[in-house]
Amino acid sequence: xxxxxxxxxxxxxxxxxxxxxxxxxxxxxxxxxxxxxxxxxxxxxxxxxxxxxxxxxxxxxxxxxxxxxxxxxxxxxxxxxxxxxxxxxxxxxxxxxxxxxxxxxxxxxxxxxxxxxxxxxxxxxxxxxxxxxxxxxxxxxxxxxxxxxxxxxxxxxxxxxxxxxxxxxxxxxxxxxxxxxxxxxxxxxxxx
Numbered sequence: 001x002x003x004x005x006x007x008x009x010x011x012x013x014x015x016x017x018x019x020x021x022x023x024x025x026x027x028x029x030x031x032x033x034x035x036x037x038x039x040x041x042x043x044x045x046x047x048x049x050x051x052x053x054x055x056x057x058x059x060x061x062x063x064x065x066x067x068x069x070x071x072x073x074x075x076x077x078x079x080x081x082x083x084x085x086x087x088x089x090x091x092x093x094x095x096x097x098x099x100x101x102x103x104x105x106x107x108x109x110x111x112x113x114x115x116x117x118x119x120x121x122x123x124x125x126x127x128x129x130x131x132x133x134x135x136x137x138x139x140x141x142x143x144x145x146x147x148x149x150x151x152x153x154x155x156x157x158x159x160x161x162x163x164x165x166x167x168x169x170x171x172x173x174x175x176x177x178x179x180x181x182x183x184x185x186x187x188x189x190x191x192x
Contacts, residue, residue: 020111021056022082027069027106034101041098042072048090049074054081069106079111139183143174 030038042060049058058074076082085091127135147167155163 021075021077022079023073023075023110024082025108025110026072027108028072029069029103029105031101031103037101038070038098041094041101042070044097045072045094048094049085052085052088052090054078054084139179140171140175143171143179147171147174 028038039060046058046060049055054077056075056077058072061071061073063069076085147170151167151170152163155166158166
């Protein structure tokens with residue numbers, strides 16, 4: 001069996017791939033009884049990868065208590081650095097060492113997943129329903145007061161249905177375009 005850290009690679013894609021970080025996940029099934037040997041090998045791979053130019057990090061996720069695959073995850077700054085690793089003599093030696101105890105492997109390559117790692121900063125913290133309602137009212141209240149002071153006198157002569165629509169549209173626009181992004185930025189600063 002031929003082991004590889006990534007599958008076939010079309011070098012014509014390099015300019016497109018090269019601009020974004022590349023994350024590889026390699027799921028490996030290890031020969032029963034060779035788990036300690038695999039983990040020692042994985043430690044060697046991680047030590048070499050972390051020193052390799054362009055590597056952003058590497059790690060191994062263990063299988064669950066009922067067994068399964070070991071997940072080897074590593075990330076390079078771009079496709080060019082990944083390709084350099086794939087063609088390196090260090091990698092060739094490591095892959096040769098793994099042949100006796102790796103039964104199978106599956107490879108997943110993901111390009112440009114930076115937003116995935118930023119999503120937790122955009123997530124709203126877990127709070128009770130009453131706390132969420134209170135917070136939302138606290139953000140909407142000043143906007144509604146401002147609308148009542150500035151807009152209401154100017155549209156007072158219009159029919160009530162039209163006034164409600166205009167006020168609702170203005171408050172919604174301010175909340176979506178102004179208050180929403182401000183809340184997201186403040187939430188991100190709190191989670192740093």
